[in-house]
Amino acid sequence: MLKVWGLMAIVLIVLAGKVSSYDRPGTRKNVVMHPSNDDDHMTPEQVHISLVGSDKMRISWITKDSIIPSVVYGTVSGKYESSADGTSSSYHYLLIYQSGQIHDVVIGPLKPNTVYYYKCGGPDSPQEFNFKTPPSQFPIKFAVSGDLGTTEWTKSTLEHLSKWEHDVFVLPGDLSYANTFQPVWDVFGRLVQPLASQRPWMVTQGNHEIEHIPLLHDQKFTAYNNRWHMPFEESGSTSNLYYSFNVFGVHILMLGSYTNFEPGSDQYQWLENDLKNINRKNTPWLMAVIHAPWYNTNEAHQGEKESVEMKESMETLLYKAPVDLVFAGHVHAYERFNRVYQDKFDKCGPVYINIGDGGNQEGLATKYQDPNPEISLFREASFGHGQLEVVNATHAHWEWQRNDDDVSVQKDSVWLTSLLADSSCKI
Incomplete structure (x- = not known):
């Protein structure tokens, strides 16, 4: 089926100078993703990171219950030479929705172009993540x-x-x-x-x-x-x-x-x-x-x-x-x-x-x-x-x-x- 659509795409490309139009298949359904374990109120989820200055990274994640907002990290998997604490918050919406506990921890200073391994919530957290810092x-x-x-x-x-x-x-x-x-x-x-x-x-x-x-x-x-x-x-x-x-x-x-x-x-x-x-x-x-x-x-x-x-x-x-x-x-x-x-x-x-x-x-x-x-x-x-x-x-x-x-x-x-x-x- 994918090959058929690929052939159709080639046929349906219409060039007008450097401008092209493309008729493609329609919209697709929304993805539904539930927590990996509804009974686990401590496991980090929705983990994402963002830059803070030239040598730091903000680690953000959510848990159902309150925890100490801390991150352990290092350059070797399973070995965490450093740690940092942060803040936690939550919000209500229309009095019918209560967010989980949203945690933010800024870690660093970090070396450029380096892979770091980290855990959200401390060394006993069940999942290790990793990221690479941008080069210098x-x-x-x-x-x-x-x-x-x-x-x-x-x-x-x-x-x-x-x-x-x-x-x-x-x-x-x-x-x-x-x-x-x-x-x-x-x-x-x-x-x-x-x-x-x-x-x-x-x-x-x-x-x-x-x-x-x-x-x-x-x-x-x-x-x-x-x-x-x-x-x-x-x-x-x-x-x-x-x-x-x-x-x-x-x-x-x-x-x-x-x-x-x-x-x-x-x-x-x-x-x-x-x-x-x-x-x-x-x-x-x-x-x-x-x-x-x-x-x-x-x-x-x-x-x-x-x-x-x-x-x-x-x-x-x-x-x-x-x-x-x-x-x-x-x-x-x-x-x-x-x-x-x-x-x-x-x-x-x-x-x-x-x-x-x-x-x-x-x-x-x-x-x-x-x-x-x-x-x-x-x-x-x-x-x-x-x-x-x-x-x-x-x-x-x-x-x-x-x-x-x-x-x-x-x-x-x-x-x-x-x-x-x-x-x-x-x-």
Whole structure:
């Protein structure tokens, strides 16, 4: 059957310059993942990690009952030379859902490009995990995919990601698609654990993380802020919804599409300050991540405030920085733009890439504007993921892998030159 679909895919590819469309099988059902042992209230689950500064890692996990939030770790399996303690918390939602105990422990200092073995909850915990720290030299490898959800397509995308030896995974918003039904967050945590416990996941929020219900639940981002703690304080931010971080040679801005972004807002002032303090000699590459795209030729999500007004507010800040790449999600398809500023080609503008194609249950956004604007170089409505290898201070290679009937197939690729290497683009 897979061979039949593969032949159909070849037949159904329609090329229009550098733009292709692809008719593929439809949506797939959501995955259901229960705890491995409902009677075990102490075993860690939903384990994921994230970067904290240049030499530390945050370990996050959930248990049903309270435990001492501690992690033991070392560079040899079964031998844990170090330990660290952290914090625990939980949250209610609509008085009918009570989360488990959410634990966060920051460990380090850690050596670069090194495999560490760790246990959540102490040396007697039943399961050992491991992760590899990012290297302290080029090349640096990033995997990118947004709008994941918990479907069979999501599962396939995660399997493809696990086969590519990346250093960091970047997610431009819309994680679980719980849409206020909190148990889906638990399913999502279990689904991503095999990958998220081995490589740092750096995420920003999307519209599906808002989960605000008028009169019933006034607080926004309750689950997101409680479950996915990002290193916002280390970057001078006052909100988990926007922050920045470094991976050797690369500075990444994680911006919030669904919090205030107008001039004078906390996020705007933080971004101005963050950009002023970047040392481009140490981080020659500069990237930004948002959820709602500023450039988009798909018919889906046109004219939304979070896209239009945020672009009007912040585009010039990114252009003057200058930012090399901007990743976005929200639109359930893939699209790569040329270097752009104020809706036109500009050799000193960022390359915009929309990659909200992780595999969510809402399906694909299959309709594009016609004719295709010249600034859009490649667009296709398929699930998949991206691979960015920053080779050195001046060059990087980007490719997009289509999730082609459970086989990862390269469909778009391009070499990129850092704007720092172009003397006509002033820093």
